[in-house]
Amino acid sequence: MSSSPYIHGTSEREQRRLVEQADLLRNLLAGNLALHPGEHLLEIGCGVGAVLGQIARAHPEARLSGIDISANQIAAAHLHLEGLGLGGPELRMGDGAQLPWPAGHFDPIRMVWVVEHLADPLAVLREARRVLRPGGSIHLTETDYASLRVSPPDRAIGLLGGLRGPLQPPRRCPRRPAPGAAAGAGRLHDGGQPDRGAPPLVSRPAG
Numbered sequence: 001m002s003s004s005p006y007i008h009g010t011s012e013r014e015q016r017r018l019v020e021q022a023d024l025l026r027n028l029l030a031g032n033l034a035l036h037p038g039e040h041l042l043e044i045g046c047g048v049g050a051v052l053g054q055i056a057r058a059h060p061e062a063r064l065s066g067i068d069i070s071a072n073q074i075a076a077a078h079l080h081l082e083g084l085g086l087g088g089p090e091l092r093m094g095d096g097a098q099l100p101w102p103a104g105h106f107d108p109i110r111m112v113w114v115v116e117h118l119a120d121p122l123a124v125l126r127e128a129r130r131v132l133r134p135g136g137s138i139h140l141t142e143t144d145y146a147s148l149r150v151s152p153p154d155r156a157i158g159l160l161g162g163l164r165g166p167l168q169p170p171r172r173c174p175r176r177p178a179p180g181a182a183a184g185a186g187r188l189h190d191g192g193q194p195d196r197g198a199p200p201l202v203s204r205p206a207g
C-alpha cells in the first residue's frame, strides 16, 4: 500500500474542515481550472468530495471521478455531494497506487493535499500517468510549509513551529521580473504571491 496512517483521521470535525477549506479556496481549486468538452477529470485522494463539489459547481457539464483509500471518506463524499444536489461524480474506494481504470482513461488528474500523506508517492504518480491520456496533465496542490509566514505574528501558529524547531523564513526562488515591472516593487516568493516585506514569523520551542 502506498499510504502511511492518515494523520488527520476521518472524524466529522475533520471532514467538515475539508469542506470549509475547499470552500475558502474554491478559486484556486476550481475557479481557475480549464476543462474542455469531453474531458474527464479524476481526483486521487478525493476525501469527502469537497474539491469535486467545487469543480462540479464551477463546471456543471464536466465528467468527474474520485477515488479515496478510506471507506469513511467515500461514504461522506456520497452524502456531501448528494446534499449539494451533485449526484454526477463517480466515487470509488481504493488505493491510488492501484487505480481501477484502464490506461489513458482520464484528463486531467488532480491530487490536492494528498502527496504529503503517501509513503510511496511515486507508486501513485506512476499509476496516475498510466491512466492519463497521452499529452494529458496532472495537477498537484500541496503546501510548502517552509514558506509559512504570518503577519502580524500569531502565537497559536507560532507554537506549531515549536513542534519542529523555529519556522524558517521562506526560501526565495529566483524569478524573472515581469516585463515592465519596477525594480523592487514587490518580490515574489514560493507561493507566487507578491512579498510586501512582512517580517517572517520566528518562534522558539516552548521551555
Ligand SMILES: C[S@@+](CC[C@H](N)C(=O)[O-])C[C@H]1O[C@@H](n2cnc3c(N)ncnc32)[C@H](O)[C@@H]1O
Pocket (backbone or CB within 6 Å): 002, 003, 004, 006, 008, 018, 019, 022, 044, 045, 046, 047, 048, 049, 050, 051, 067, 068, 069, 070, 073, 094, 095, 096, 097, 111, 112, 113, 114, 117, 118, 124
Ligand atoms: C487531506 S485529505 C484531502 C482530501 C481532498 N483532496 C481535499 O482536498 O478535500 C487526503 C486524503 O487522501 C486520502 N489518501 C491517503 N492515501 C491514499 C491513497 N494511497 N490512495 C487514495 N487516497 C489516499 C486520505 O484518505 C484522505 O481522504
